[in-house]
Amino acid sequence: MSLLIKNVLLDGRRCNILVRDERFVCLDAAESAEAEKVLDAGGAAILPAFYNTHTHAAMTLLRGYGDDNPLHVWLEEYVWPYEDKLTAADIRRGSELALKEMIATGTVFFSDMYFDIDETIAAVQESGIRAAIGITVMDYHPKALRDEKARKVREWRDTDRLQLTVAPHAIYTVGRETLISSARLARENGRKIHIHLSETAKEVQDCIAQTGMTPVRYLDSIGILGSDVIAAHCVHVDKEEWDILAGRGVTVSHCPCSNMKLGSGRFPYELAIASGVRVTLGTDGCSSNNNLDMREEMKIAALLAKVTGDTALLSAPQVLQWATRNGAEAFGYDAGVIAEGKLADAILVSMDGPKMQPCHNLISNWVYSADSSCIKHVICNGKILL
């Protein structure tokens, strides 16, 4: 399959881009270059698409449900009772709704953690985007049957768009032995490990009370941390812990909207960046965001970084890299930048609307001014999805 994207703006100049066998093969093709499909971009800018490294797709069903309550009231009186009633068919519909929103807002990959994963997998297969679907591990959860999970992890074969991960939910829902055995299961089968980590001050206090250690030190002491780990949130992490995360090669998924909405706290940008750890962006689930819009997530991250006074902290190009290339690389995709030889994932952003004009700086406009309605087309693995 080949695709010629005509009249597209790349690095300040108009060009034609040729895609063949899922990759960008020429960024300066002739207008007459032969391709099975031609897309006239009409002067739209081509930019990397988004890689959402932490979400719970089917939680679109809980969008706007029980908002503005304290965390424990929201969980105990709203989220958990609602989730108890969800059927597999509900999860399918929630996942489909999420995929619709993700594609419309320029996301071509998401890393998920939820239940009834076969339903989400089926929705992803139909949609054309990429995903890392996490098998949730939790003690005392009726949908967390360990033997079935182990079999699925061993038998599953990844494809170019779909991979399976092992997702021990968090240190407060998964005990020590199960954390160790689920990490072993993941590593024996070459799967990544997706976990919530140091999201709230309470999680840290409880962990110290129970183990004498903070969550990062605790996970490190039992051998969980490694370059195959994607840790979501990491809000309450001290300087020495950032060095541990960076030293182990852990990828962090920063979820600013969720952290703000649930009152979890401000991500310590200064420490994270100084440590050299790989940071990516995630939306978290719709119940704590309340959307899956990664462009909005970029803007909020960049603004939240600056609220303490350092305006240079987390520049527009840097947050764009967190939302795109860093996420792709964390999950092993040779993508996330518009370059010859890379996998052809991209968005085309219209330059016609008022939010993109004037254009002193394209990346600044995209991060700080635009909204996702500026997206004209979304391309994943060389195919036009929008």
Ligand SMILES: [Zn+2]
């Ligand atoms: Zn989450």
